[in-house]
Amino acid sequence: MDNGFVGYHPILNFIFFIGAIIMGMIFVHPIFLCISIGASALYYLVLTGKKGIRYIFTMFIIALAISLINPILNTLGSSVLFTYLKGRRFTLEALLYGFATGGMFFSILLWFACYNHIMTSDKFIYIFGKFIPIISLLLSMVLRLIPSFKSQIMAISGARKSIGKANGKDSKRQRLFSSMDVLSALTSWALEGAIITADSMKSRGYGSGKRTHFSNYRFCIRDGIVFSIMLIGLSMVILGAIGGGMQISYYPTVSLSRGTWHMVVGALGYMMFLFIPSAIHIGEDIIWHILRSRI
Numbered sequence: 001m002d003n004g005f006v007g008y009h010p011i012l013n014f015i016f017f018i019g020a021i022i023m024g025m026i027f028v029h030p031i032f033l034c035i036s037i038g039a040s041a042l043y044y045l046v047l048t049g050k051k052g053i054r055y056i057f058t059m060f061i062i063a064l065a066i067s068l069i070n071p072i073l074n075t076l077g078s079s080v081l082f083t084y085l086k087g088r089r090f091t092l093e094a095l096l097y098g099f100a101t102g103g104m105f106f107s108i109l110l111w112f113a114c115y116n117h118i119m120t121s122d123k124f125i126y127i128f129g130k131f132i133p134i135i136s137l138l139l140s141m142v143l144r145l146i147p148s149f150k151s152q153i154m155a156i157s158g159a160r161k162s163i164g165k166a167n168g169k170d171s172k173r174q175r176l177f178s179s180m181d182v183l184s185a186l187t188s189w190a191l192e193g194a195i196i197t198a199d200s201m202k203s204r205g206y207g208s209g210k211r212t213h214f215s216n217y218r219f220c221i222r223d224g225i226v227f228s229i230m231l232i233g234l235s236m237v238i239l240g241a242i243g244g245g246m247q248i249s250y251y252p253t254v255s256l257s258r259g260t261w262h263m264v265v266g267a268l269g270y271m272m273f274l275f276i277p278s279a280i281h282i283g284e285d286i287i288w289h290i291l292r293s294r295i
Contacts, residue, residue, distance in 0.1 A: 004046070004281035009223040010123035012230070017115045019234065020274055029248045029256075031267050033103040039274035040051050040110035046281045047117045059109050063102035070098030078252045097250040115278075127216055149186065156185050226276060233273030240266020 005013065024036045044052050079094030084090060165178065240246055240277045243262025257263065 004284055005277035006118050008226060008280075009117070009217055009219050010126050011219075012227055013118050013123065014127055014232065016273075016276065017111060017119065017232075020111050021108060022268070023237065023273075024104060024111060027246050027270075028100045028104060029246045029263075030100070031263070033100060033107070033245060035267065035270050035274060036107040037103055037110075039271070039278065040107045040114065042275075043114050043278045043281075044110050046278050047114060055113065056110070059106050063106035065102075066105055067095075067098040067102035070101055071095040074098075076251045093250050093252065096254060099113075100250070111249055118277075123217075148192070150188055152189055153182060154184050171215055176177075201267075226280070229276060230273055233269045233271075233276075236269020237266050238271065240264075240269065279281055 005016075010261070020036070023032075024040075027033070027036070035114035041056055044056065048055070048260050061167070068284075074088045074094045074097070075090075075091065077091030079092035080089045081092055081095070082090050094253070160182070240262045243265075244257045245262030245264070245266045247257035
């Protein structure tokens with residue numbers, strides 16, 4: 001049984017992630033970056049639990065590295081913190097812009113990770129199958145290759161270890177040859193699977209006539225309610241953006257927009273939109289625990 005946001009209509013899932021990713025790349029205002037980072041990290045932890053902490057920490061280290069590299073490569077800005085390498089400037093504005101870039105990178109990667117958990121291949125085909133059937137089928141097959149290859153590599157490596165073909169005491173040369181053997185087995189498995197898939201599709205008449213579509217997805221009342229909340233949040237964000245509440249300039253000096261009222265409206269709408277999946281999942285968990293406690 002699908003619980004949380006994953007059980008909602010695929011169009012809602014797709015609209016949410018497209019909106020979260022696009023707005024996450026557009027808005028580099030510190031307040032909106034913090035909202036996006038917090039919402040993406042919370043939802044990823046909701047989906048993965050404690051296992052997701054390691055991935056979040058890794059992405060944080062990468063984002064921090066990006067933040068610190070920017071002022072080294074970029075010398076723009078009027079507030080010089082110090083100089084190095086014969087007068088090369090290290091500016092506060094470049095450092096702040098680096099933090100903004102790193103935060104954007106961090107949140108976008110987490111949103112993409114959440115997308116991979118929610119948007120399965122059948123949902124993707126359901127949304128785009130009627131419009132671009134060949135491309136949607138190709139993309140759905142490509143997107144599932146990485147997890148399939150990863151699991152198959154683990155299976156091949158485990159089988160080799162069980163017969164004593166690989167162990168931690170091998171030399172670098174032996175490990176290299178062992179990896180080549182794993183790659184050879186993986187390639188054979190992939191080619192064999194492609195032939196089987198092609199024969200299966202041909203025997204079922206793929207491409208021989210007009211395609212029909214079947215789906216278990218239905219747009220119900222709860223989907224309409226969530227869609228209305230998403231529209232309200234997006235409307236507030238657009239209103240805040242039009243009013244200039246999200247504008248920020250890092251060069252030559254940091255300057256924020258003066259539209260405080262528009263910034264508050266935009267931030268509230270942004271929070272309303274981005275925290276929808278986490279609120280749905282956490283709310284369902286709370287209701288489930290309450291119902292169990294009454295039994």
